[in-house]
Amino acid sequence: MKGLNKPAESYTLKKNKVAYTVELTKDGKVKRFYALIIDDFSSKSLKVLFEKHINKDAKVTTDE
Secondary structure (H helix, E strand, C coil): CCCCCCHHHHHHCCCCEEEEEEEECCCCCEEEEEEEEECCCCHHHHHHHHHHHCCCCCCCCCCC
């Protein structure tokens, strides 16, 4: 990052939280990608992304 003097300095900066969804093709390649900057990882914050970009019948996989 421009303007950083020490490697550890980047850890003290405020970082944005981002939630994203990825739609894959049948052979596992990325078809669509959506990202949203959120305040926190609460269900209220994630609800916007889910309602707008994820079909109710979709198979959802998370990183946890």
